[in-house]
Amino acid sequence: MIYEIKNISFHYSSNKRLIFKNVSLSLKKGQILSILGPNGAGKTTLLSCMKNIISPVSGEIFLCGKDIRKMNVKEIASLVGYVPQSHTPAFGYSVFDFVLMGRAPKIMMYHKPKVEDEEAAWKALEMLGITHLAEKAYTEISGGEMQQAMIARSIVCHPKTLLFDEPTAHLDYGNQLNVLRLIKKLSNEGYAIVITTHNPDHAMLLGGLAAILDKEGNLSVDHVDVIINEKLLKNVYNADLKLIKVPELSRTACVPSDL
Amino acid sequence: MEVVKKRKAKQNVINIAFVLLLLFLVMLSLYIGKYPLTIKEISQILLFKSLGKKGVWEPMAENVVLGLRLPRILAAILVGSSLSLSGATYQGIFKNPLISPDFLGVSAGACIGAAIAIIMSLSSTYIQLFAFFGGLLAVMLTLTIPKLIRSDSNIVLVLSGIVVSGAMSSIMGFIKYTADPQKELATITYWQMGSFSYVSMGSIYSVLLPIVLSCLVLFVLSWWIDIVSLGEKEAKSLGVNVSYVRNITVICATLLTASSICIVGTIGWVGLVIPHFARMLAGPENPRLMPTSYLMGAIFMLIVDTINRTLGSAEMPISILTGLIGAPFYGWLLYKQRMRLQ
Numbered sequence: 001m002i003y004e005i006k007n008i009s010f011h012y013s014s015n016k017r018l019i020f021k022n023v024s025l026s027l028k029k030g031q032i033l034s035i036l037g038p039n040g041a042g043k044t045t046l047l048s049c050m051k052n053i054i055s056p057v058s059g060e061i062f063l064c065g066k067d068i069r070k071m072n073v074k075e076i077a078s079l080v081g082y083v084p085q086s087h088t089p090a091f092g093y094s095v096f097d098f099v100l101m102g103r104a105p106k107i108m109m110y111h112k113p114k115v116e117d118e119e120a121a122w123k124a125l126e127m128l129g130i131t132h133l134a135e136k137a138y139t140e141i142s143g144g145e146m147q148q149a150m151i152a153r154s155i156v157c158h159p160k161t162l163l164f165d166e167p168t169a170h171l172d173y174g175n176q177l178n179v180l181r182l183i184k185k186l187s188n189e190g191y192a193i194v195i196t197t198h199n200p201d202h203a204m205l206l207g208g209l210a211a212i213l214d215k216e217g218n219l220s221v222d223h224v225d226v227i228i229n230e231k232l233l234k235n236v237y238n239a240d241l242k243l244i245k246v247p248e249l250s251r252t253a254c255v256p257s258d259l
Numbered sequence: 260m261e262v263v264k265k266r267k268a269k270q271n272v273i274n275i276a277f278v279l280l281l282l283f284l285v286m287l288s289l290y291i292g293k294y295p296l297t298i299k300e301i302s303q304i305l306l307f308k309s310l311g312k313k314g315v316w317e318p319m320a321e322n323v324v325l326g327l328r329l330p331r332i333l334a335a336i337l338v339g340s341s342l343s344l345s346g347a348t349y350q351g352i353f354k355n356p357l358i359s360p361d362f363l364g365v366s367a368g369a370c371i372g373a374a375i376a377i378i379m380s381l382s383s384t385y386i387q388l389f390a391f392f393g394g395l396l397a398v399m400l401t402l403t404i405p406k407l408i409r410s411d412s413n414i415v416l417v418l419s420g421i422v423v424s425g426a427m428s429s430i431m432g433f434i435k436y437t438a439d440p441q442k443e444l445a446t447i448t449y450w451q452m453g454s455f456s457y458v459s460m461g462s463i464y465s466v467l468l469p470i471v472l473s474c475l476v477l478f479v480l481s482w483w484i485d486i487v488s489l490g491e492k493e494a495k496s497l498g499v500n501v502s503y504v505r506n507i508t509v510i511c512a513t514l515l516t517a518s519s520i521c522i523v524g525t526i527g528w529v530g531l532v533i534p535h536f537a538r539m540l541a542g543p544e545n546p547r548l549m550p551t552s553y554l555m556g557a558i559f560m561l562i563v564d565t566i567n568r569t570l571g572s573a574e575m576p577i578s579i580l581t582g583l584i585g586a587p588f589y590g591w592l593l594y595k596q597r598m599r600l601q
Contacts, residue, residue, distance in 0.1 A: 053495050077498025084496070089489055090354035090413070091543035096263060101486050105498040112482045112546060122260050135262050137543075 001065065002161045002192040003027040003050065008059030009217075010042070010049060019045050020217040022059070027161070027192045027209075032183065034203035034224065035196045037213035038236055043196035044085075046213065047163050050194065052076050064160060077105035081154030081162040081191075086146055086170045092137030095149045099124055102153035124152040128182070144175035151182060155191075162186060164195040168202060180205055200228055200241065200254040212236055228254070270547050273540060277554035281336070284558060288332050288565040294323045331568065332561060334458040338519040339529060339560025340553045341470055345512035346530025347537070347552045348477055351484040351545050352508050353402075355413045356538075359531030360394075360516040362420045366525045367427035368397025369517045374434045374447045383465055383521070391517040397423055398513055452576030453524035455564050466518040473511035473518075474553070480508055481545040488545075526560075527578050528585025533559055535592055 009021040019042035027033055035043050048054045050061065052068050061068040063079055081102075093101075100113055100121040107113060113121075125131045128148050133141060138149060147167060154162055164183065168176040180202060187193050187208070197203060203210045203224050210224035214236055220227060233241040233254070240257040289301050300316055304324045307314035346359045353363075360366050372393020376386040404419035405411065431451070438444045449457075477484075483504045486494045494501045519526070537552035563580050 048492075051496050053492060073495070073500065074498040077496065080496075082493075082496040084493055087490065087493075090356060091351070091485075091488060091538075093485065093544055094542065097485070097544045101489070101497060104483075104486055107482075109483065109500070109503075110479050112479075118263060119260065122263070135266070 001026055001028055002031075002063070003194075004062035004065075005050070006060045006062075008049060008056035008061060010045060010054070010056045018217050020213060020219060023213075023219040024059075025209075025211060025219070025221045027194065029160070029192055030187055030190050032187045032193045032195070032206050032208035033221070034206055034208070034210045035194065035213060035219075036198070036200055036203055036210060036228075036236065037196075038215060038238075039198075041213045041215060042217065043213055044165055046219075047082075047165055047194065047196060050163060051080055051082055074105045078157050079160050081157065081159040083147075083150045083154050083162065083164045083167055085165045086143060086150075089138060092139040094134065095130065095136050095138055095141065095145075096121060096125065096134040098138045098149055099152045099156055102156035105157050120156050121152075124156040127155070128152045143170050144172070144178065147171060147175070147179055148182075151179075151186075155186070159191070161192040161194070164193070166196050166198070168197060168199065176202070200233060204228065204252060204254055225252070270541060270551075274550055274554060277551065277558065281554060281558050281561070284561050284565075285332055285336075288561060289324060289328050291565065291569050292323070292328060293569075294319070296320055296323065300324075330458050330460050330463060331455050331564060333460075333463055334455055334522055335560040335564040336557040337463065337466070337470060338455075338523050338526065339533075339556040339558070341474070341515040341519045341556075342526060342529040343533035343537070343552045343556025343559075344474060344477060344549060345515040347534035347545070347549055348484065348508050348512040349530075350534055351488045351548075352505055352512075353416060354488040354490065355416055356535070357413060357417055358420060359528075359534075360512070361525070361527050361530065362417060362424070363401045364397035364420050364423035364427055365394040365513055365516050366520065366527070367424045367431065368400075369394035369513075369520045370451055370525055371397075371427055371430055371434065372517075373450055373520060374431065374438075377446050377450075378434065378438055378443055383462070387466065387469075387518065387521045390520050391514055394513045394517045394520075395510070397427060398509060450520070450524040453526040453578045454574070454576050455523055455568075456574055458522060462522045466522055469514050470518050473514045476511045477508060477515075478549060480504060481549045484508060484545045523577070525578065526581055528581045528589070529556060529560060532585045532588050532592075535588075 004026050006024050007022045009018055011018045023046065025033065035046065037043050049056050055069065063071065063076065068076065100117060103113055103117040103120060107117065125134055128151060130145065130148050130152065133145060133149065138146065167179050167183065171179065183193055183195060184206060207224060209221060210227050211219050211221040212227060212232060213219045230241060230243055241254055242257045243252050243254055245252050290296060290298060300320050301324055303314050304316060304321055308325065342360065349358055349360065349363060350356050369390040372389035373386050376389035401420045401423045404422060405415045408415065435444055435447055438447055483499065486497055486499050487501055487504050491501050533556045534548065534552045537548050537555050541547045541551035564577060567574055567577060567580055
C-alpha cells in the first residue's frame with residue numbers, strides 16, 4: 001500500500017470552514033486515482049496534504065506504511081514526485097538543469113549535484129524523449145514540452161508515487177491526450193498516480209479509481225465506472241452531461257448534452 | 260550527456276579567461292598612475308615583500324605600490340565582487356531579476372546604520388555592525404510589505420523597495436540635518452557617495468573575514484538558490500527547507516553589501532547590472548552565474564576605479580561613474596527584456 005489516508009479534514013487557520021472533511025482513501029502500486037470536483041473544491045489542497053506541504057487538522061496519512069507527520073521532508077520528497085500546475089519561473093533555466101533540480105531530495109544541504117545526479121537527470125530526459133530540449137531555456141519551450149520537463153523532474157528520484165495537479169490544464173487537445181498517455185504508461189511501470197482534473201472523460205480514459213470532491217468537502221472514491229454517473233455529474237458540475245457507450249471505441253464517453 | 264559536458268568546459272574557459280584578465284588588470288592598475296613606475300620595480304617590490312626578502316628600490320615607489328595602489332586595487336576587487344555576488348543572490352532568492360541591494364533598500368539601511376554609529380563616535384567595528392543591522396532591517400521591511408498586501412508579484416517587491424528606500428533617505432536627511440557640519444556631516448556624505456581614496460590595508464582586513472565567509476556560503480548554496488527561485492511551494496515539494504536557505508543567503512548577501520559599504524560607502528548599480536551581464540554569458544543557473552558574476556564584478560570595479568584615479572586631476576565619487584555606466588545599461592536591459600517582463 002503506497003497511500004493510506006484515514007479521515008483527514010482540513011481548514012485554513014484564517015477560516016474555520018472545512019475545505020474537505022473525513023476524507024479516506026488508499027492507493028496501491030500501479031493504481032491511478034483521478035480526483036474530480038468543481039473549481040475551488042479543494043483538490044489542490046488535498047494534494048498539498050498528501051505531500052505534507054500543509055497538515056490536515058485531523059486524521060492520519062500513511063505513506064508506504066509510515067505516518068507522514070513523523071517523516072522528514074527529504075524522505076517524503078524522495079517518495080512522492082509532484083507535478084505542479086504549469087508556471088513561469090523568473091529565470092530561464094535550461095531544461096536539463098530544471099530536471100536536475102528534481103534530485104534535491106537525494107542531495108545534502110550545502111552540496112551540489114554530482115555526476116551520478118546528472119546522469120539520472122539525463123536518463124529522465126531520455127525516458128520522456130526530450131533530450132533535444134536539454135539546452136533550451138525552460139521559459140522558451142511550449143506548454144506541452146514544459147509538462148514533459150516537469151514530469152521528467154518528478155521521476156528523476158524514482159519515487160513510489162506521482163501527484164499531478166491538473167496536468168492537462170493549459171494544454172491543447174493533442175497534448176492533453178499525450179500527457180494522459182504518459183500517465184497511463186507511468187502507472188503501468190508501477191507508479192501509484194493521483195491526478196486532479198476538470199474533465200470526467202479524462203478520468204474515464206485513464207480508468208482505475210476516481211474520486212469526487214464536492215463543494216461541501218465530502219470525497220467519495222470508487223472505481224471510475226461505478227462512481228461516475230449522470231446524476232452525480234449533474235450535481236457536481238451543475239450541467240447536463242451524458243455518459244454514452246461508444247461501440248466503435250468499446251468505452252463509455254462523457255459528453256455534454258447541449259449548451 | 261555530451262552537451263552537458265561541453266557546457267561545463269565552456270564555463271571553465273570563460274572563468275579562467277576572466278581570472279587571467281583580472282590578474283592582467285591588477286598589474287596594469289599597479290603600473291598606471293601619476294607616480295611613474297616600471298613593471299620591473301613593481302614585480303620586485305611585490306615579489307620581495309611577499310617572500311620577506313630585502314631589495315633595492317626607492318622608498319617612495321614602495322609606498323605608492325604597497326601603501327596606495329595595492330589597497331585600492333584589493334578594495335575594488337573585494338567590493339566589486341561582493342556587490343555583484345549579493346545582487347545575484349537577492350535576484351535569485353527573491354526570483355526577481357529587477358532587484359539589487361540598492362533597490363531593496365539594503366544600501367540605504369546600511370548607510371543609516373553607519374551614520375548613526377558615526378554620530379555616536381563609535382569604532383569601525385561598530386560602524387560595520389550598525390551598517391549590517393541597518394541593511395538587514397531595511398531588507399526585512401521591504402519583504403514585509405508584499406506579505407501584508409498578499410502579493411507575490413515582481414513589481415510589488417520593486418515598489419516596496421522604493422517605499423523603504425524613500426523612507427530611509429528621509430531618515431538619512433534627518434541624521435545629516437542634526438549632524439555636526441564640521442566633522443560628522445562630511446564623513447557621512449563621503450559614505451553616501453562612495454570613494455576608494457581613503458581605503459587602507461587596515462580597513463580591508465577588518466571586513467575580510469565576513470566577506471570571505473559570506474562568499475563561501477553563497478557559492479556552496481548556489482544550487483539551492485536555483486531551487487528556491489522556483490517558488491516556495493515547489494521548492495518545499497522537492498524537500499528543500501526554504502526558510503533556512505532564504506534566511507542564510509539573505510544574511511550573507513546583506514553582510515556582503517554592508518561590509519562593502521563599511522570600507523567605501525554606497526556604490527550604486529554594480530549589484531544590479533553585473534549579474535545581468537553575467538547571466539548573458541554564463542546562463543541563469545546560479546552555480547554557473549555566481550562565479551562569473553563574482554569575477555565580472557571585480558573586473559568592472561577595478562576598471563572603473565582605475566579610470567577614476569588616473570583620469571583628470573581630481574577624483575570623482577565612484578557612484579557618479581557607476582551610475583553613468585549602469586543607468587543606461589539598465590535602460591537597454593528593460594528594452595531588451597520588455598517581452599519577458601509583461
